[in-house]
Amino acid sequence: MHPLSVCVFCSASTSIPRTYQDLAAETGRGIAERGWTLVTGGEAVSMMGAVADAARAAGGRTVGVVPEALLHEADRDAGELVVLPSVSQRKATMITRSDALLALPGGVGTCDEIFESWTTRMLVPHSKPLVLLDHEGHFGELVSWTDRMHRTGFISHEWRSALRVATTVAEALDMCEAEAPVTT
Incomplete structure (x- = not known):
């Protein structure tokens, strides 16, 4: 199995x-640490910036996918920064560029990304796992x-079982790994 590309949706x-x-x-x-590539929404602030900064600090490769409207917030340190005209194209590209999709706590934008990924799946x-990291019950409702x-x-x-739920980072990453499509 090749190293995974994991898209992280977050705030x-x-x-x-x-x-x-x-x-x-x-x-x-x-x-x-698992040798995977991180794909994000390409912004350098809050959780989105923290996930990318930590991945790079640990030697990981990062891909940021940002819409033109948010270019002023772009993660200029991303290993690859993809700039697209719209949020819709951003979501489609993030899904396409990833082997697994992981949602951390977030707001309306994160929910939009979850539902887009779920519907697309x-x-x-496709058989890309969609995992919610239900930290402190964030996704409980x-x-x-x-x-x-x-x-x-x-x-x-089939639809309900496509949405996986984890409570720890390790469990979420294990789900991504176990359920990602096998490619060579």
Whole structure:
């Protein structure tokens, strides 16, 4: 198996507690220590900046994918910085460039990326894992909601089981590794 490229979706909000940046840094280090490439939304602030900085500090390769509208926040230290015209193109490129998709706590943008990745996985079939790192219950209500949608028939077992949930960085990265498509 080749080294994975793991896309990390996370917050760029500068008003969240520092503990979330620490979680992002732990994730970036973990990705680099496994010899994987990190793909991010290409911003150099908050969790997004912390995950990329930590990956690079641990010797990892980083790819930032940023829309032109956010170029002023771009991660200029990324090993590769991809600049695209729109957020839609950013999401599609992040998904395409990755073997696994990992969502850390975030807001509306992160939720958009989760749902885009989930829908893409099911409608344009691929087997890339989609893992939520449910740190301190951040995604608890989302997971409960998806379980309810499954119980009431709005989503199939296949759809519900495509969304994986971890509670630690190590568990999330293990899921990415175990479930990523095998390529040579």
